[in-house]
Amino acid sequence: MNNFGANKLAERVIQAELCSGCGACIDLCPYFRSYRGKTAYLFPCTREEGRCFAYCPKVEVDLDGISRFLFAKPYDGHPLGNWRSIHVARAGTRLKRQPFQSGGTVSALMYFALRSGCIRGAILTGRKGLLPVPQLVTRPAGVWRHSLSKYTAAPTLATLNRAVTAGHEALGVVATPCQATAVAQMRMNPLQKSPFQDPTALVIGLFCTWALDFRKFEAFLAERVPLQDIVKVDIPPPPASVLEVYLPGEKREFPLNEIRPLVPDTCGYCLDMTSEFADVSVGVLEGQPDLNTLIVRTQRGEEIVREAQRQEYLIIEDMPGENREHLEWAAGNKKQRGIRRCMETGRLNGEAGTACLRLTAEVTDRILEN
Amino acid sequence: MSYLIDEGKNASHLLMGNEAIVRGSLEAGINVAAGYPGTPSSEIIECFSQVAKERNLYVEWSTNEKVAVEVAAAASFAGLRSLCVMKQNGVNVASDFLLHLASSGTRGGMLLVTCDDPGALSSVNEGESRLFAQLLEIPLLEPGDFQEAKDIIPWAFALSEKIRNIVMVRSVTRLSHASGNVRFGPLPATAAKAEFHYSGPLLDPDTGPMIAMIVAAPEAQHGPQQEKMKRAAEIFETCPFNTYTGPAAPELLIVTSSACSLYSREAVSILGLTERVGILKLATTWPLPQRLLKKHLAAAPQILFVEEVAPTLEDHVKVVAAEAGAEIGGKIFFGKKSGHLPSLGELNPDLVLAALSRIFAVPYEGAPAAFSGAVKALAARYAPPRGMTFCPGCPHRASYWSINNAVKLDGRGGFVCGDIGCYVMGTMAAGFNTCKTLHAMGSASGIASGFGKLKQFGMGQPVMAVCGDSTFFHAAMPALANAIHQRSPFTLMLMDNRGTAMTGFQPHPGSPTNVLGDTVPALDMEKICRAMGAKVEVSDPFNLEKTRQKLNHLMEYADGAKVLILRRACALSPERRGKKDYEVTVDESRCRGEDCGCNRICTRIFGCPGLIWDGEKKVSRIDEIICVGCGVCADICPAGAIVRKEIA
């Protein structure tokens, strides 16, 4: 893959409406900034190469290169990516009951990692009103303020960039699949800066089928409920097919069919449901609202999970085969939808001049056959 | 004491054309002068104000040009001598009242002085005010040099009183802003008494009410108005300022006026054509003195018109020649239409030299071609062009920075309508190419008011407009009233830099003192906008982030017109000039230079002349001589490398 500068990024991603608002290009420099869920390019930068482009998960990402860097294996198009083990998980007994979403696995792992010193800071996402607001958390107790799901894209990686610039090291990051891809690219030091040190010590990826466009979502809710009264928003796992909005003493439900038009176009090109480039990935367990699916992918992920289990911050069990099959089926579906969309619009291997995906024919065929 | 009221016998001073006009007015016993600032006219009101006490004048900077003419007209109606002054674009603004005034006529002598700007050296266009004399049906005089700029004024006042109508005197940049020796005449004693007589019969020029009633009775007023023009034409036949120099029967007659007569004289002299070319310099260019023209046209077989911008003389003199064709015979004409002179831009001796050299086939070379070729090559290499930009410490640069950021962050394709003032540079790189329309004073608000109503046709782009404090009073207020009344959701950014900065800090209705130095009520723009019904915010443009936040907030507020007042005095204003708030330095060890993470945003984008890019060290630095210490660049720097230290 060729690296380019900010002008190309603006043209190929922002103007092409492929930007997911992940924040990878933000706070590295004064040119990109996030506002109300969208990434803006403020002034033209003339550099021919930039970290902004190199980190972006929506340019022509070299999936094979990332896979070789993280797992020492080629990218083969498996629905769940590379993994060491897959579990059913939930927060352990050492933790008092907190307002977790689902099984509390993400919060439990981050809490443990901070407490044990595996990481020295965590990039988490809280919210102000409906707007997701990423933050650097350095005290374990701070984790709980960020434990609820957000359903709109957040510029989480802007906060990671800021923390790195400020000299923070050994950071934990909770990332969506596109963000996990961006973090993996950051870790590869694409501009060959020297000295360079991997700023992360733990990347927890979240499962994601799509995220909502914040501005559209806010406008949608503003027409239906008093925005300032919203306590919590939730999408319970299938078979439920609704978005729940909790107001004081009241719960409102909106069918997902009404919500789907608020999903930005860019999610339709995504191949990754399970954050394949994270250290561990966490999602809901179908039909079990109190449990999580946990995919352990890297050695450092495995070490932290094992230690968290040993110290009773995390309870893990093997995943029943039928659950795994269903997970693979769902993730494979997303891959197929994404790759078809790329092919239809000429975005696979750059047929339309700009690619958001480059894959060998062999891998493409494998994904489509799965 | 100002030299403008030097009463010494045979006194002579080096005067700007504008000063000569003022001295001429003083010698004519002027009482009232009003105007609106605009280059190259602004010095006239300023000079009047300097001698207002000694000469018992009433002088004002009016809210706009139309008001200026109205104020001056009142003095004329009351029997005083008055003058209103503006640049060419101002005549457009004043033209509505002028059309009515020309039909009611005037009493005390009244002049409309316009200073045109051929070549648009400091204007958005090179609009031509001479054509207004035809439209208004009033006499037009054009002085040809500095002495004449003074001498023609008393003559013009007398003419105005003879025909009982306003007389237009037109200058151009090269007279108004150039200087030459002027011999003074005596100053009259001043003992004017103003009274408006209105009890006589309607249409009585001395005692009746002053009422323009063309529609009701065209023959009653338009007829007499045309008679006035005939009288003026007759007087013009013997006007002492129409001069001819040259042989009795020249091979070529140059017909010219204004500064062009100086270029013509110089070109004829340089080419040694004084025995072959005659120059008819006209001061009375509308209506034309037909008999005088006929006499000179008859004497020459070839005619060259030397004038700037529109071919006004050329067109009208050709009509005279055609009408007299049987008497004077056919002529060969040169000028703009023949392609001998350009039809745009200002003229100079070289253009006239080129035209004459072509007509007479006399070769001319200013400097040896080898020399100028060599120096031009050096200049191309060593003298990079000097583009326009905001001054160091200018609040507009900071304002546009925040506006650009707010528009980009908003991300809905919003845009800004531009207006007239230093902030026109919002259309250029200096203002980050923020403004996307630019027309007349106050037009940004009117256009934005219209854009704001296009939502019903699917337009979702947020609309903004800028205007300066002086422009606000001049022409933006009616547009804002319209937008508020029509609930047009646009955001007006009122860039209040405390004065009419572009033309030199003339006061406006928001200023606490007037041109005479009197303390006067300063109209509060914030209260006005609120009272009009707009949602109003105020911000200091030097606080970049606050300004950006407020603007983003206002852009999202969809209901009706909003005003963001960006208040910070101009860097050249008396209150800020020469005062540094901060000592600004660059910490070279922190400067990211061209690296990924900055790429010289301070010098490459922000572009304040006080910052320099050191190409050798690859760091930015402060130009100590240029920097005025506003400290804004410290907030631009992403690395904290620009450090500002408050000066106690």
Added chain:
Amino acid sequence: MSEVKLAKDPYNVIITGVGGQGNVLASRLLGGMLAKKGFIVTIGETFGASQRGGSVMSHLRISREVLASPQIPKGRADVIVSLEPAEALRVLALYGNPDTILLTNNHPIYPVGVIKGDMVYPPVAEMEAAVKEVLPAARFIAATARALALGNSILVNIIMLGALGRLNVVPFNREEFKEAIAARLAAGQLAINLQAFDAGYGMV
């Protein structure tokens, strides 16, 4: 300083520089002195819309006989005094000839295009050498450095007037300058301006 006769009639002087450098004051001072002595003087001024930072140029026409136009014909400048080196070259290219006397300050003021990095302003020493190849008598003097030594960069215009006085081509002297500047400025500023004039006088 003995009384000088005009080498030509009209004698054409251009004073140029960048807005804010005091170019207009210099030309008015000079024109005023000459008019007072009975010369027929025309000053034509060109400055852009911006109050500062643009190219500024004053044309002085000095004559015993005629009122010359406010614009000097191309190639006919007898003297060019410049407060900024690039402006000197720009004006020389249009109005200079092989006999033109060129006197310029050597301190650059960078155009915004140079600051932004779109254009290059080569070192002044290089420019000076190149100019002297076509105009050997051209003079580059360190007026800004001298003005800063005197305490204020704004004195450059007066230093350049002093240097012009030393060249003995335009008929004015220190006494006339003193009278002219005294009439324009507050009394407290007279001494420093005379010092600047003398400093310039000593620099050529």
